Amino acid sequence: MRPARLLVFLTLLVVACIGPAVAQTSIYTVTVPVADTSAAVRDQAFANGLTQVLARASNGADPRGKPGYAQAMKQPGGLVQQYQYARTGGANGAPLSLDIVFDPGAIRRVLAVGDAAVAAPKAPVLVVARDASGKLLSQQDLLPLAQMADTRGYQILVPKPDAVPDVKALASGDPATVANAARQYNTGVVLVGNIGDDQTDWTLVSAGKTTSWKDSGEARAALLNNGANAMADKLDRQFAATQGGSTSGKVWVSGLHSASDYAGLLATFQNDPSIKTVAPIAASADGVLFTVNAAAPLARLVAGYASAGHVLAADPHDGADLAVRWVP
Numbered sequence: 001m002r003p004a005r006l007l008v009f010l011t012l013l014v015v016a017c018i019g020p021a022v023a024q025t026s027i028y029t030v031t032v033p034v035a036d037t038s039a040a041v042r043d044q045a046f047a048n049g050l051t052q053v054l055a056r057a058s059n060g061a062d063p064r065g066k067p068g069y070a071q072a073m074k075q076p077g078g079l080v081q082q083y084q085y086a087r088t089g090g091a092n093g094a095p096l097s098l099d100i101v102f103d104p105g106a107i108r109r110v111l112a113v114g115d116a117a118v119a120a121p122k123a124p125v126l127v128v129a130r131d132a133s134g135k136l137l138s139q140q141d142l143l144p145l146a147q148m149a150d151t152r153g154y155q156i157l158v159p160k161p162d163a164v165p166d167v168k169a170l171a172s173g174d175p176a177t178v179a180n181a182a183r184q185y186n187t188g189v190v191l192v193g194n195i196g197d198d199q200t201d202w203t204l205v206s207a208g209k210t211t212s213w214k215d216s217g218e219a220r221a222a223l224l225n226n227g228a229n230a231m232a233d234k235l236d237r238q239f240a241a242t243q244g245g246s247t248s249g250k251v252w253v254s255g256l257h258s259a260s261d262y263a264g265l266l267a268t269f270q271n272d273p274s275i276k277t278v279a280p281i282a283a284s285a286d287g288v289l290f291t292v293n294a295a296a297p298l299a300r301l302v303a304g305y306a307s308a309g310h311v312l313a314a315d316p317h318d319g320a321d322l323a324v325r326w327v328p
Contacts, residue, residue, distance in 0.1 A: 206238060
């Protein structure tokens with residue numbers, strides 16, 4: 001399709017009503033103990049879980065003083081995306097727990113009430129690490145790293161043994177591999193590690209860039225601690241960089257090859273309560289230029305979209321304030 005025709009097509013699509021599905025992330029998932037499966041107990045569990053999730057999404061701040069908290073607590077079940085009961089023991093009559101997944105868009109809307117510039121939560125980090133024998137390290141193996149990362153405000157995830165991403169492609173920052181991992185593990189931030197006998201190699205993949213470093217000369221626990229601190233230092237700098245800047249501007253999006261791609265991108269924007277307006281203003285064979293007006297810095301918003309695995313940072317583009325890549 002020629003650029004002029006594509007622009008007309010996109011302009012027509014921008015006014016369409018799109019109802020997107022929201023990607024689940026671990027930040028919005030919580031497990032709450034319950035005494036039974038009655039509606040009253042379930043509703044109280046929803047309220048308790050909602051308080052925990054709002055605190056996580058506020059970087060640990062108490063959410064009870066936020067303007068939208070009281071209204072959300074009137075019907076916390078309305079913010080639930082899905083839930084499932086599970087027995088915490090195994091025998092009949094053992095205590096129950098309720099696994100709850102809250103709608104990320106609904107949580108953001110609660111936090112945005114009276115505070116449109118609310119800070120985005122820090123993304124969790126997928127850690128893919130192997131030892132000298134090639135064994136994939138588990139959450140327990142990485143406990144020193146996880147504990148230090150937690151003290152720095154970052155949650156870590158590990159891949160499932162049967163769903164490990166291509167490590168070499170991840171470490172190179174390959175967009176399709178990073179996007180697939182993001183969709184599967186709900187984060188666009190990945191730490192790749194090779195824990196050798198006398199040296200540890202790390203590569204951090206975040207915001208479309210890769211950063212590598214080495215460490216040696218200490219016991220494994222110390223090396224894992226060091227890795228967590230170095231990771232957090234780098235992510236803190238990136239996080240701080242996205243907290244300021246313009247709330248309106250031009251965003252270049254490459255990788256849009258079909259109406260479905262375009263609809264998915266618009267769904268991402270329209271699901272964000274901080275976005276006021278978005279419209280295409282130019283198109284070419286390799287991308288579309290949008291003008292976006294928001295209630296929060298654009299860099300912060302775009303950085304937060306990576307967890308869905310479709311919008312990833314890209315190289316700068318002439319005439320754009322920000323450049324991103326859409327990965328189907």
